[in-house]
Amino acid sequence: xxxxxxxxxxxxxxxxxxxxxxxxxxxxxxxxxxxxxxxxxxxxxxxxxxxxxxxxxxxxxxxxxxxxxxxxxxxxxxxxxxxxxxxxxxxxxxxxxxxxxxxxxxxxxxxxxxxxxxxxxxxxxxxxxxxxxxxxxxxxxxxxxxxxxxxxxxxxxxxxxxxxxxxxxxxxxxxxxxxxxxxxxxxxxxxxxxxxxxxxxxxxxxxxxxxxxxxxxxxxxxxxxxxxxxxxxxxxxxxxxxxxxxxxxxxxxxxxxxxxxxxxxxxxxxxxxxxxxxxxxxxxxxxxxxxxxxxxxxxxxxxxxxxxxxxxxxxxxxxxxxxxxxxxxxxxxxxxxxxxxxxxxxxxxxxxxxxxxxxxxxxxxxxxxxxxxxxxxxxxxxxxxxxxxxxxxxxxxxxxxxxxxxxxxxxxxxxxxxxxxxxxxxxxxxxxxxxxxxxxxxxxxxxxxxxxxxxxxxxxxxxxxxxxxxxxx
Amino acid sequence: xxxxxxxxxxxxxxxxxxxxxxxxxxxxxxxxxxxxxxxxxxxxxxxxxxxxxxxxxxxxxxxxxxxxxxxxxxxxxxxxxxxxxxxxxxxxxxxxxxxxxxxxxxxxxxxxxxxxxxxxxxxxxxxxxxxxxxxxxxxxxxxxxxxxxxxxxxxxxxxxxxxxxxxxxxxxxxxxxxxxxxxxxxxxxxxxxxxxxxxxxxxxxxxxxxxxxxxxxxxxxxxxxxxxx
Numbered sequence: 001x002x003x004x005x006x007x008x009x010x011x012x013x014x015x016x017x018x019x020x021x022x023x024x025x026x027x028x029x030x031x032x033x034x035x036x037x038x039x040x041x042x043x044x045x046x047x048x049x050x051x052x053x054x055x056x057x058x059x060x061x062x063x064x065x066x067x068x069x070x071x072x073x074x075x076x077x078x079x080x081x082x083x084x085x086x087x088x089x090x091x092x093x094x095x096x097x098x099x100x101x102x103x104x105x106x107x108x109x110x111x112x113x114x115x116x117x118x119x120x121x122x123x124x125x126x127x128x129x130x131x132x133x134x135x136x137x138x139x140x141x142x143x144x145x146x147x148x149x150x151x152x153x154x155x156x157x158x159x160x161x162x163x164x165x166x167x168x169x170x171x172x173x174x175x176x177x178x179x180x181x182x183x184x185x186x187x188x189x190x191x192x193x194x195x196x197x198x199x200x201x202x203x204x205x206x207x208x209x210x211x212x213x214x215x216x217x218x219x220x221x222x223x224x225x226x227x228x229x230x231x232x233x234x235x236x237x238x239x240x241x242x243x244x245x246x247x248x249x250x251x252x253x254x255x256x257x258x259x260x261x262x263x264x265x266x267x268x269x270x271x272x273x274x275x276x277x278x279x280x281x282x283x284x285x286x287x288x289x290x291x292x293x294x295x296x297x298x299x300x301x302x303x304x305x306x307x308x309x310x311x312x313x314x315x316x317x318x319x320x321x322x323x324x325x326x327x328x329x330x331x332x333x334x335x336x337x338x339x340x341x342x343x344x345x346x347x348x349x350x351x352x353x354x355x356x357x358x359x360x361x362x363x364x365x366x367x368x369x370x371x372x373x374x375x376x377x378x379x380x381x382x383x384x385x386x387x388x389x390x391x392x393x394x395x396x397x398x399x400x401x402x403x404x405x406x407x408x409x410x411x412x413x414x415x416x417x418x419x420x421x422x423x424x425x426x427x428x429x430x431x432x433x434x435x436x437x438x439x440x441x442x443x444x445x446x447x448x449x450x451x452x453x454x455x456x457x458x459x460x461x462x463x464x465x466x467x468x469x470x471x472x473x
Numbered sequence: 474x475x476x477x478x479x480x481x482x483x484x485x486x487x488x489x490x491x492x493x494x495x496x497x498x499x500x501x502x503x504x505x506x507x508x509x510x511x512x513x514x515x516x517x518x519x520x521x522x523x524x525x526x527x528x529x530x531x532x533x534x535x536x537x538x539x540x541x542x543x544x545x546x547x548x549x550x551x552x553x554x555x556x557x558x559x560x561x562x563x564x565x566x567x568x569x570x571x572x573x574x575x576x577x578x579x580x581x582x583x584x585x586x587x588x589x590x591x592x593x594x595x596x597x598x599x600x601x602x603x604x605x606x607x608x609x610x611x612x613x614x615x616x617x618x619x620x621x622x623x624x625x626x627x628x629x630x631x632x633x634x635x636x637x638x639x640x641x642x643x644x645x646x647x648x649x650x651x652x653x654x655x656x657x658x659x660x661x662x663x664x665x666x667x668x669x670x671x672x673x674x675x676x677x678x679x680x681x682x683x684x685x686x687x688x689x690x691x692x693x694x695x696x697x698x699x700x701x702x
Contacts, residue, residue, distance in 0.1 A: 032684075057511055
């Protein structure tokens with residue numbers, strides 16, 4: 001976690017990743033959780049008549065939406081406001097926070113119940129509301145646990161996948177005054193009882209949104225627990241904080257995207273509740289909020305949009321599949337990234353959102369195996385975008401020592417005698433390596449700290465070939 | 474009033490001047506009607522005939538832990554609810570009115586208090602109900618889902634707040650897939666959609682603790698779907 005750190009993000013990342021990679025029990029817990037995911041997903045994916053064709057169709061829907069974003073956002077706004085909804089456009093986090101705070105003040109809100117919203121994490125909404133004296137309770141079980149832990153989510157779909165039941169039992173005992181239990185079912189019921197009170201009293205509900213439907217002016221929310229439905233059903237005011245890229249052109253597009261989100265995200269055929277909200281309570285309806293506000297958040301998404309090569313990163317439906325299959329995520333875990341969005345997709349988009357030079361190290365947090373790209377239900381070219389970020393970072397700001405090394409290498413490779421001499425000297429130089437091994441003078445330190453350095457061959461291929469030929473004559 | 478609308482739209486228009494490459498094969502997206510969406514054939518197969526679809530819904534229900542039951546008549550359905558009430562020692566069920574629901578409610582035992590919410594409700598009263606009893610828009614065979622909307626199912630909260638949700642539906646409401654579910658809504662509401670539409674797939678659930686499935690996270694612990702002719 002980078003919260004208190006004054007270190008540059010790249011250095012912080014290295015430190016945190018070293019620490020979390022050494023935490024073998026935690027890694028085992030994460031591996032176990034992801035193993036279950038893999039099995040469930042495989043089964044659900046196989047139920048599709050053609051998962052690969054479905055991916056093509058899903059990619060086309062998001063391509064259409066993102067590449068005509070202005071048109072579809074206008075259409076959404078028109079349809080949504082016609083039904084009494086209010087739309088606010090926020091260029092950045094500050095504007096979004098300001099709007100929600102003003103709304104809370106204006107409506108005399110005291111207590112706020114929140115359902116999972118990564119956009120809320122992105123703009124640090126909870127601390128801003130709490131600072132102004134509002135009580136904010138996360139209602140998704142995983143998010144509630146993370147809120148009580150005072151930790152950001154570990155994974156943007158499975159927020160507390162890294163915790164063991166004993167840790168959660170202890171947390172609930174300490175923070176909620178519950179009787180000690182390690183039983184997942186009992187723990188869930190403790191949270192249910194605790195949150196019911198808050199649902200009944202909250203004056204404002206804040207949610208995210210999985211899709212913005214242009215055609216019908218709706219926000220679609222996917223969840224398993226029912227907390228988002230209560231958030232949108234009970235309080236007088238509902239606010240949905242949604243990134244502008246969540247657009248889909250048609251309501252019927254969801255007939256494809258909802259099953260794909262469930263399959264890729266959790267290995268379910270369909271998530272427990274997929275709800276579409278088109279405005280506040282309408283005349284003749286029994287319940288629902290008096291007001292429904294949608295905050296459309298840019299916060300540098302237009303910067304990514306302007307990069308045509310990587311624009312498809314905005315197709316992301318935040319299923320988390322790329323995290324679940326990523327060998328780097330499995331080893332360093334979610335917190336080491338120090339970002340709102342972890343894993344491969346987070347490594348692609350964070351440099352666009354928060355600065356390429358500060359976050360370019362994430363492009364290196366990849367083995368380029370391409371598992372993320374394969375797993376992506378909307379066919380984002382994730383691992384190539386990591387390469388493009390590397391290229392762009394270097395093109396924008398050259399690293400002097402890398403240039404020096406490449407210049408030296410080029411010089412050597414153009415001169416056969418220099419190359420042959422280097423090949424002869426390598427085994428000799430390696431004999432001297434133990435003198436500095438592991439010390440600050442060791443040029444191979446970052447490698448030799450955890451691995452042996454391979455031994456240079458005593459004889460080069462050139463020499464071997466020459467001797468062999470001579471012997472044959 | 475609406476914040477940075479113009480600057481954001483201007484940034485988007487500027488950003489979109491360069492076309493983006495496609496990393497996928499574009500299929501004929503243009504030449505399809507709402508009735509035949511281009512992706513329907515790639516989704517899990519559902520079978521053509523209604524009996525097959527009911528069987529699929531039943532199979533998925535078992536997996537989802539939805540209690541699905543085909544009833545011979547409204548009396549039969551009322552009998553089943555009465556049995557659930559006895560077993561759970563229910564005092565009160567919350568419900569809305571409707572043709573299907575009324576035909577069943579009339580045959581429920583008198584000992585069961587009926588909390589009618591058509592003209593609004595107190596949150597506490599709703600919470601004290603042992604079950605919420607609703608109709609639905611449709612059932613979706615492909616995913617084992619129940620489609621509810623505000624007008625079809627007593628608003629937004631009745632189907633999620635009480636610990637047991639009972640749905641009554643007729644056989645004709647079984648639809649093959651989500652596309653058909655959306656199409657049904659489009660035809661029925663002609664653009665004047667309800668403010669709330671939801672596809673409910675199984676009882677409320679969570680896997681947040683060690684990915685272990687627990688039912689009844691916030692919403693109903695049990696979901697019963699009763700199908701009448």
